Amino acid sequence: MRPGRRYMIGIHVAAVVMALVVLAPFAWLLISSVSPSAELLSPHPHWWPENPTLERYKAIFRSAPGEADVAANFRQAMVNSFIVATLTTLVSLVVGALGGYAFARLKFRFRRTSLFTFLAIYMLPPIALVIPLYLALANLDLLDTKTGLVITYCSIVTPFCLWTMSNYYLSLPADLEEAARVDGCTRLGALVRVILPLARPGLLTTGMFGFLLAWDEFLYSLIFTSTTQSKTIPVAIAEFTGKYSSDFGLIAAGGVLATVPPLVLALLFQRYIVGGLTSGAVKG
Structure with a gap:
């Protein structure tokens, strides 16, 4: 018997929620790595940096x-x-x-x-x-x-x-x-x-x-x-x-x-x- 539509919707919603829970820390890690120090230490968090920078990666590799x-x-x-x-x-x-x-x-x-x-x-x-x-x-x-x-x-x-x-x-x-x-x-x-x-x-x-x-x-x-x-x-x-x-x-x-x-x-x-x-x- 094929699963019902509600069951499939529930499974997909649960999979999306689980993916967000798992990937959210990594996404924040990536955002922090390209954020200027002033924005990282700001009392008001920025979900995406206003002035993203790759200087830290350049420092590591160069x-x-x-x-x-x-x-x-x-x-x-x-x-x-x-x-x-x-x-x-x-x-x-x-x-x-x-x-x-x-x-x-x-x-x-x-x-x-x-x-x-x-x-x-x-x-x-x-x-x-x-x-x-x-x-x-x-x-x-x-x-x-x-x-x-x-x-x-x-x-x-x-x-x-x-x-x-x-x-x-x-x-x-x-x-x-x-x-x-x-x-x-x-x-x-x-x-x-x-x-x-x-x-x-x-x-x-x-x-x-x-x-x-x-x-x-x-x-x-x-x-x-x-x-x-x-x-x-x-x-x-x-x-x-x-x-x-x-x-x-x-x-x-x-x-x-x-x-x-x-x-x-x-x-x-x-x-x-x-x-x-x-x-x-x-x-x-």
């Missing part, structure tokens, strides 16, 4: 790097965040794709216990791991390095990838890989030739969320980095707040730029996201 120039250093932080998040995602996704398959298909002792242990590590509050991780990186001479951040972020993203991919593999029929093995494939060959192509929505969805976890992480980056060569975007945005003054427009511009990579990922892989999330959530 200023010469320097210790005192937080706008120019933000550009380096964007590069650092992209490198760290990409490497973390690649490493965690490879481990999650292979390890998740093992947890989903292989039978061995303490299989569920091991998987729940990884999940428990993922659920630990980051502040509880700061001291041991700091000591470990200090002993390995990896403090204030992108390599140290990648290793640290993998401790967060890898358990997430393992859990998500193991659940996704459970949603795929085991008969497919069994048929491939009957035809002469090894278990690894069946995984590479049959299962991974079918698991593409889950891989893309897991990789996207893993990238976002690494991209948005703040605490570890704040504590484990101290120079421009390794600081990431969240720390760079925090540095826009000075001791005696804050450039709220510059903070807004940094926030807008920080949302661009996640937005691009969501637009590119949106058709895989729903399928990847729903298929990986039906079993566990």
